[in-house]
Amino acid sequence: MTTTTAPPQTGTARTTLLLGGAAAALAGALLLSLAVGSKPTAPDQVWAALTGTADPHTTAVVESRHPRTALGVLAGAALALAGLLMQGITRNPLADPGLLGVNAGAAAAVVTATAILGPASTAATVWWALPGALAAGLVAYSVGGRESGGGTVRLVLAGAVVSAVLTAYVQAVSLNMPEVFDSYRYWVVGSLAGRGFDAAVAVLPFVAVGALLALLLAGGLNALALGEETATSLGANPVLVRSGGLVAATLLAAGATAAAGPIAFVGLAVPHVVRALVGGDFRHQVPLALLAGPALLLLADVVGRFVLRPTELMVGVVTAFVGAPFLFYAVRRMRETP
């Protein structure tokens, strides 16, 4: 199945324009994320608080929104890039950390650690989430990733199977241990709220390394998109690109998942939008996803803050509803035979 329908284009001016637009959207999302909440703050007040000229109360309110905003930027970028990489490696437009069972793998590992060692800091959680995420992703990929036949559905189904089994395990453990259940049920919904700066700091290295790898791999992914043999003849090493991409995607997905919980569909939706905007060139897609992912996640978080006033709708719920239509759109484009 081909993932791209757009002709190869090098519209660098267009990409620059789009990058500018995405940067502006991200700046707007940042501002909104700092301004919207149980005590709304006007934009000029937010600016005053950031530059240290606001009254102490306003400053305190805006500062209380710093951690979740930082986490939103990191998690949004990480999920968008992870999805982009996975779609590039598997050449499957439905690849996404959540759909491939990576989130469930991270959850299973984290719950196991919590059950044995008690609740841990986010930094410790990431180190648990990583092997879990990698193992689950590898199982799903090795079961369903073969390219012959109609791999699109296959990979998603394999991911669903991995998720089902791991979810059963997670639920069995958490229902037997009230403390594990208590932390699990807040984590699994996917939320940026109620986590300190330490969560963002803990996952920053993982996201940074993953993003760097993604930028380095962009050329190789372009070659891979042309098919295994063409890629080799172009001087790219498909095995290296694939394994590098898998490592990067795992670092990114596990980092985001450990910090914010499993957040569905950002990894699916952002690459689709990005591809529609700049076409199939990964050297253009990666930077745009890096800006668009955070913008989308922050906006989803802002929306979640006022739809259910006075309570909040967690960002994971909002993204599920924002992202699912992208899946349905992809469904309608599927060929008649699976």
Next chain:
Amino acid sequence: MSTVRGAPPLLRVGNAVALPLHPRSLLWTLVLLAALLAAAAATLSLGRLGIPATELVDALTGDTTPAQEFVLRRLRGPRLVVALGTGAALGLAGALFQSVTRNPLGSPDVIGLNAGAGAGAALVALALPGVVPVPLGALLGAVLAVVVVATVTGTGLRHPGRLIVAGIGVAAMASALTHFVVAALARDQASVLYAYVNGSLSARSWEHALTIWLTLALAAPPLAALARPVALNEMGDELADSLGARAAATRAAAITLSVVLSAAAVGVAGPIAFVSLTAPQIARRLTRAAGPNLVVSALVGALILALADLAVQQVPLGEGLPVGIVTLAVGGVYLGFLLVREWRRGVL
């Protein structure tokens, strides 16, 4: 005997009903009934509160101590009867669905029905506690999920691949809602709700038993009437139409009946994963017969759920777990095995 070589004799009731009687299916029906009897006896007699097997027949015929009466009438009796009925309903629902979608994976739970039911139950429990019964919420959620899936595929429920992926999408939305409600409630309520949204048989009453068995009884006549047209449908729409089976109408009726049966099962036991997926496939393998294998599928479904619930009650590690978690784990592994095998053969 029929004149066509290899075609089984038919059990006819008037003009509407013509059930094929395969010797192999009959044999497995008897074997499964015996296994069900054994599972039922084990459910009632094992463990600390069990009624010893030697006293079981006496106890069932009314000669009980008060303690045994409590176990039989309140504790394990209704739970067992609900498990059998729910398992049968799920097996039937899956058999119909897989047959008319011509898709071994087309089962109500794969297309998001379970997740929708869980979300419906959760939202009702959070938003309207005590006003709307939780099973009614589950029912509405289940129906809504199927409607959404049928709508977003753009091809209704025909295309297997689209159906599955759309189902995964609907399931993701539904479980996001469920997780939200579980996080929003107090811990005690949350763990009760969580057990329900995974599918549980603990503390079921005779009312639950009545609900599911009444549904089965009401579904039986249309099921009997549908068995033959559904089997014809497997040969393809055109052929079925030319044989007078009216493929589209049959499919609509079968899917409606399948959703009703699944929804009733969800109503009494919560969304139990994978029974409706696996039971018809096992039935097909046992009987090696084409068509939906309704009776055998129902018996296999009942046996799976009875055994899973027996495990939950008697295996030390599983104690107190909702039975749906057991079927989710076992069914998930089975589904994985099935996928790998079908892909090796290049079938799927």
